[in-house]
Amino acid sequence: MDRRKFLVGAGLGIMAATAPISLSAMGAATKKTTKSGRMTLKFLPFELKLRHAFNLAKYSRTSTPGVQVKIEYEGVVGYGEASMPPYLGESIETVTKFLSKVDLSQFNDPFKIEEILAYVDAIEPENRAAKASVDIALHDLVGKLIGQPWYKIWGLSLDKIPQSSFTIGIDTPEVVKQKIKEAEDYKVIKIKLGLDNDKEMIDIIRKCTDRPICVDANRGWKTKEQAMQIIEYLADKNCLFIEQPMMEECLDDTAWIRERSPIPIIADEVFHRLPDIVKLKDYYDGINIKLMKSTGMSEAYKMITLARAFGMKIMCGCMTETSCAIAAAAQLSPLIDWADLDGNVLIADDIFSGVKVIDGKVMPSDKPGIGVTPIKGKYPEF
């Protein structure tokens, strides 16, 4: 099978770049205020090259668009980022347009996180990844001003962090074997299903490893019967959970599946913001929180409280992104059941250090804020 045939769709290959893209034609890519004691938001589009082509049920890509964000306040810098996989409807253009509207100079106190984020959220109804980039940078800044990492500010214990899965894309047996070898640090393997060859893919994985697996169907199963067929095939194969078996709108079919499935059914594409939890609790066993969907750390933290009140399972996923957003998610991972925080490993050149995989767990550093450090020579100047 030619791996290149997966490179379909949005012509993303053209945009692949490890160097910063100048957005001068789009207007100011950075934003400054002159007042002292005020916050300054700066941002820079920054495409992330992937280590492997990423093959999902509906598309494939070799790079992923991203935007790096900094909030500066009295000499302290908070780092954030937006990662925009095409299916979420955001792009370099929408994110930079949104960030251009964010005027933090009206706030003289970064500690007013709730008020600042309420302002940011009200600028536009969508733009969740753009909002997340501000939220992450603000948390990093405030954590640094406090002098503590967020897991400590939230009162969490690192030894409660669950093992993270590592995602293996749909591919030829040879490539899958190679990828599983690369994933030896991780104790749980996640596979993306939802194509015609699901059972084959499961068999390939099970030939390569006996580690527990998680399944992300990525809305790929067309009927509830098709879904149940694969789920039954998975039932005795040590599968921890199944994400998004069918399309978002198929709620009743999903409830039908959930009732019959011995494996928990988790909401991903259908789940974005806090109020969705109330709507989804009768159809799914759990939720997949991703910072780029939740608008960041603040709302993700609230999601966990709400989902727990309903007895729901919680996983925390990610996009393909640098250690910046991964570290931000890792801060709240002591509160979740399953982590799926491998996004930084999927990119070719990480520009931050600050997360480590220890015993299969994605651990944040003990540094304040989100705990990351830009890597000299890799983190772009802006």
Place this chain on the structure above:
Amino acid sequence: MDRRKFLVGAGLGIMAATAPISLSAMGAATKKTTKSGRMTLKFLPFELKLRHAFNLAKYSRTSTPGVQVKIEYEGVVGYGEASMPPYLGESIETVTKFLSKVDLSQFNDPFKIEEILAYVDAIEPENRAAKASVDIALHDLVGKLIGQPWYKIWGLSLDKIPQSSFTIGIDTPEVVKQKIKEAEDYKVIKIKLGLDNDKEMIDIIRKCTDRPICVDANRGWKTKEQAMQIIEYLADKNCLFIEQPMMEECLDDTAWIRERSPIPIIADEVFHRLPDIVKLKDYYDGINIKLMKSTGMSEAYKMITLARAFGMKIMCGCMTETSCAIAAAAQLSPLIDWADLDGNVLIADDIFSGVKVIDGKVMPSDKPGIGVTPIKGKYPEF
């Protein structure tokens, strides 16, 4: 009317004291660990004398039992307290017995708030005030270690704090007038109804002041029709909300009242812990969070997230307690609709400074933790 005739019931007068009560007959009143870098919990029963006799629908008292708590860690002291009004089923005996079982020496890191509080919560099913005293002291300690007050750690803005009500007990017109005069700092008056003379009481209040009022029926109305009669009488009298119109078990009657009432109906005695919110959301418009019911600040903060997800109104009340527990509640009051944090004003001799009433709002100080300072000569040695 003789005010002394209100002093009925539990013989609390005998226990009234402003000086610490020795509990040596009950065993060790303090708890120490010898290891360094560990937390030490100490506690001391401390009865609070009331400024006025406190007259509710079901009983009256001149003092209130309390327990002062300290958690020490590497020379830093976090302050907490338990306040035990008789109707919550806790007493000096139950609180000190519970606190004797709390062994914090097993934790070497006070930042692990979630883990420590989960341990404390699991010691016994009830003892909510005792648990709150540990939670408050731990938050005070960690806030001091961080160097920030909790409202800042939680990302809140002080200018979102709502005006607090001041409670005027059922009494003779002369005493009510005197109390309203004393309450001139407050812009909202709360009255306790649920006796036979409710309309009289409303008339007395409305003769004395045109400030907005809140009504706490304290489960005192016997039938839904009786409740609606008073509520209709209140409808054009600038009443913000009505707490606990009927007994806890009268959920359907409460829903009946709620459907007809032009004034929001708030759950108080029926509401204690986080999971209650899911049960009560279809019967009440909102909840009254009190730290002595919620087991402290951590769960209270989660309650706000959950209640907001259901579109519920939130008030934060208190017991008769020192500025310690009031300051703790004030930390999260930027998130609520109505504050009712006058408990420290009701006691004769406060032992902490650290909250101020500004423009009718109970404001925490800018000091770290819960922001209080023990008053020399008043705060007991232990």
